[in-house]
Every structure is written in structure tokens, then in C-alpha cells.
Amino acid sequence: MRIVVTGGNGLVGSSIKNIIQNYPEHEFVFLTRDNCELTSLMHVISFFSKPENRFDYIIHLAAKVGGLFMNLDSNVEMFSDNIKINENILVACKQYGIKRGIFCLSSCIYPCNPSRFPMDETMIHESPPHPSNEGYAYAKRMLELQCRQYNKAYGTEYICVIPVNLYGPHDNFSIKNGHVIPAIMNRFHGEKAKKDGKFTVYGTGKPYRQFLYAPDFAKIMCDILLDGKYDNTEPVICCNNETTIKAMVDNIATAMDIPQNKLEWDTSKSDGCMKKTVHNSKLCTYYPDFKFTSLQEGLRTTYNWFCDNQETLRQ
Ligand code: GDP
Numbered sequence: 001m002r003i004v005v006t007g008g009n010g011l012v013g014s015s016i017k018n019i020i021q022n023y024p025e026h027e028f029v030f031l032t033r034d035n036c037e038l039t040s041l042m043h044v045i046s047f048f049s050k051p052e053n054r055f056d057y058i059i060h061l062a063a064k065v066g067g068l069f070m071n072l073d074s075n076v077e078m079f080s081d082n083i084k085i086n087e088n089i090l091v092a093c094k095q096y097g098i099k100r101g102i103f104c105l106s107s108c109i110y111p112c113n114p115s116r117f118p119m120d121e122t123m124i125h126e127s128p129p130h131p132s133n134e135g136y137a138y139a140k141r142m143l144e145l146q147c148r149q150y151n152k153a154y155g156t157e158y159i160c161v162i163p164v165n166l167y168g169p170h171d172n173f174s175i176k177n178g179h180v181i182p183a184i185m186n187r188f189h190g191e192k193a194k195k196d197g198k199f200t201v202y203g204t205g206k207p208y209r210q211f212l213y214a215p216d217f218a219k220i221m222c223d224i225l226l227d228g229k230y231d232n233t234e235p236v237i238c239c240n241n242e243t244t245i246k247a248m249v250d251n252i253a254t255a256m257d258i259p260q261n262k263l264e265w266d267t268s269k270s271d272g273c274m275k276k277t278v279h280n281s282k283l284c285t286y287y288p289d290f291k292f293t294s295l296q297e298g299l300r301t302t303y304n305w306f307c308d309n310q311e312t313l314r315q
Contacts, residue, residue, distance in 0.1 A: 001026045001226070002054065004098075006089060007061030008032045012104065014170035015218035016059065022219075023226060029055070031062070038062050039081050044088040048096045057225060058101035060089055063140075068132055068272040069202075070177035075135030082139035090146055093156070100157040102221050103147050107164045107210070107239065107278045109137035118279035121162070121235045130273035144235060151233050160235040161221055164278065168214035168298060169305035173315040181211065181299070184249060185306055186315060188256055199253070199262045202269035205246030208277060210239045213298035220283070220290065229286050239280045240292045245271075248295065255299040 007013045008030025020028045031038075036047040047053055064081040071078060086103075093101065110119050112130035124144055129137035147158035167181040175187050184201060191197030220238050224230040253260050283290075293301075306313065 001056040002029065003027065003057040003059060003225070004029050004031055004053075004055040005059045005061065006031045006038065007063065007104075009170075010061055011166055011168060011171045011214045012061050012218055012221070015168060015215045016222065018215065019218055019222065023222060026226060029053075038085040038088055041084075041088045041091065044092050045095070048092040054096065055098055056100070058089070058093060058098050059221060059225065060086075060101060060103045062089075063104070063136075065136070066172075066174075066177040067179040067183055068270060070174075071133035071136055072270065075133070077135070078133070079135035079139050082136060083142065086139065086143045086146065090150060093158075094150065094154060098156075100225065101159070102225050103143055103158055103160045104221075105140050105144060105160050105162045105235065106136075107162055107237065107276055108133055108273070109140045110276050110278065112273045112276070117275065118277040120279060121237055121282060124162075124235070130276075132270065132272050147233075157233050159224060159230065159233050161224065162235055162237045162278070163217050164210035164212050164237075164239040166212050166214045166217055168302050169309075171214070171302070171314070173306060173313050175315070178315075180209070180245065181248070181252065181302070182306075184252055185256070185303055188252065188258060189306065192256065192258065197262075198264060199258055200264045200266050201245070201249050202266050203245065203271040204267050205244060205249065205265055207245050207271045207273065208242050208275045209245060209248065210242050210277065211248060211295055211298070212238065212240050213293040213301075216240075216290075216293050220287065223287065234282075236282050236286075237278045237280050238283055239278050240295075242277055243295065251295055251299050252303075255296070255303045 009032045037043040111127040144160045147160050150156050171182040172178050173182040173186040175183050250260055
């Protein structure tokens with residue numbers, strides 16, 4: 001099969017690049033902002049209409065994404081850009097005969113006050129998301145709706161996969177706009193270089209999050225798309241164990257050789273959603289033997305990668 005991967009230079013797209021040798025009978029083509037601006041329907045159609053750009057399958061990862069503080073600042077753009085990207089991609093998929101695909105959602109689009117924890121795949125639309133990221137959340141919720149409708153109307157096999165908070169090598173390490181792990185790593189790294197460095201973390205540390213190592217997620221997505229085991233088109237959650245922000249930050253400090261008694265908490269900053277626990281029983285029925293990378297190991301590998309790629313990393 002010929003597979004187009006949007007968001008080819010992102011956290012997950014880069015992780016897929018590292019494992020394509022495990023799928024030698026398939027050809028992967030990575031789409032980046034440099035070869036196609038996905039918010040423009042004209043650009044998207046112009047790319048997919050070229051005879052050399054014909055594909056059987058898609059892995060749609062591209063999105064405007066950011067951490068809690070970027071979402072708080074730019075809910076308008078988070079909604080508008082993501083709605084455009086997803087609509088344009090789906091129009092192209094239909095027009096150019098892409099019959100099967102993985103479409104990436106996120107557990108942060110789930111209700112912030114659900115009827116029960118842990119949440120499952122049926123609860124995406126149960127009640128409103130957390131106001132901090134409602135632009136992103138509603139745009140991604142619409143992608144789930146669109147995939148379902150395309151499958152019904154056109155017989156496609158578009159599967160929404162729902163990861164929890166992703167992290168790993170190739171992440172965006174922006175201190176201002178990044179997700180919590182890369183933002184803290186980058187900030188702490190800068191402070192470590194100073195004599196009286198301050199290791200400040202935002203919020204209370206009490207929120208719960210589930211963190212998933214992006215290379216694990218890349219493998220799961222490719223398997224669902226290609227190995228024939230996932231025999232339906234319903235959304236599926238992909239998650240790892242839950243931890244508090246405080247416990248996760250303690251692990252970052254350990255990976256970076258920072259004594260835990262040096263950490264300071266700025267409780268004037270937002271905690272965001274306190275809890276959004278999901279479970280992956282469904283995924284486990286299809287992939288019971290999948291081994292997730294531990295948070296400790298994933299953080300160590302990510303920090304080593306961050307140190308080794310200072311010149312080129314996204315930040
Ligand atoms: P979220 O999981 O969608 O809310 O997004 P993030 O990955 O940005 O995680 C936000 C959580 O981490 C909140 O509870 C923040 O209070 C906490 N946090 C602590 N320090 C930081 C930081 O430097 N950057 C970010 N983005 N979040 C932080």
C-alpha cells in the first residue's frame with residue numbers, strides 16, 4: 001500500500017519515520033508544511049491531484065497543537081485552523097479515493113466533568129470539554145463525527161485513534177507553547193546552566209494525566225492500519241498509566257539530575273483540567289501483548305535526545 005502521513009515532521013510523524021523499515025511491503029510518504037499548507041483547500045487539492053501523489057491509505061496527524069498555555073491564548077485559531085485542516089484532508093481523501101486511514105484525536109477533547117471515570121470511547125461527546133482548550137477540543141470532536149459520517153456514506157474505513165498526552169524525541173520544546181514535559185525539560189535545562197537556577201513548575205501539581213511515549217503510539221497506529229487485526233472502524237483509545245503532574249515532574253528531575261527539593265510551584269498559574277482519565281480495555285482486546293515504555297525510561301530517552309539535538313530541535 002501507498003500511505004500518506006500528514007504532520008510528517010511532528011512528534012508522531014517523526015516516530016513513524018523511525019519504524020517504517022518494520023513495514024517493508026508498504027511505501028510511506030511524509031507530508032509537511034513545506035510541501036503542502038493544509039489550511040488551504042487549493043494547496044491540498046493541488047498536491048493530491050498530481051499523479052505521483054496517489055495513495056491507498058492515510059495517517060492524518062497534522063494539527064495545530066500546543067500545551068495548556070497556548071490553548072488558553074489561542075482558542076480561536078485552534079478551532080479555525082484545525083477545522084480547516086481536517087475538512088480539506090477529508091475532501092481530498094474522498095476525491096482521490098483514499099479508502100482507509102487513521103485519524104488522530106486526543107483524550108484532551110473529552111468532557112471535563114464526565115459521568116464516570118475512567119472514560120471510554122463512547123463518551124467523547126457526552127458533555128463539554130474543559131474551557132481552556134475548547135477550540136481544539138470541538139474541532140477534533142468534529143473530526144470524529146466526520147469520519148463516522150464518511151464511513152457511513154462512502155464505505156470508507158476511517159478509524160479515529162485517541163492518544164493521551166504524547167511526549168518523546170522530536171517534540172516541540174517551546175517553553176511558552178509546548179506541552180508540559182517538553183516545556184519543563186527545556187526550561188529546567190536552561191536553569192541548570194545557571195549558578196542559582198530556579199526550577200519552577202506551573203500550577204499545584206495535583207492534576208492527573210496519562211503520558212504516552214510517541215514511538216509506542218506510532219507503532220500502535222501503524223499496526224491498526226496495516227496488520228488486519230483491528231476489524232472495525234470505531235474509535236479506539238490508546239493510553240498508559242495515570243500519574244499526577246507532581247510525580248511526573250519528580251521523574252523529570254531525576255532524569256535531569258536535579259534534586260527534588262529544588263522544585264518550586266507557581267500556583268498562580270492554571271492547572272487546566274484536573275483529571276481526564278481514560279482506559280484502553282478495547283485496545284487491549286486487540287493487542288493484549290503490547291508493551292508500553294515506562295515513564296522513567298521514556299523521559300530519560302527524551303532528555304538524551306533533547307541534549308543531543310540542541311541545534312535542530314523545534315522550540
Ligand atoms: P493538557 O494536558 O492538555 O492540560 O496540556 P499540558 O501538556 O500543557 O499540561 C498541562 C498541565 O501541566 C497543567 O496541569 C499545568 O498546570 C501543568 N504544568 C506545569 N508546568 C507546566 C509548563 O511549564 N508548561 C505546561 N504546558 N504545563 C505545565
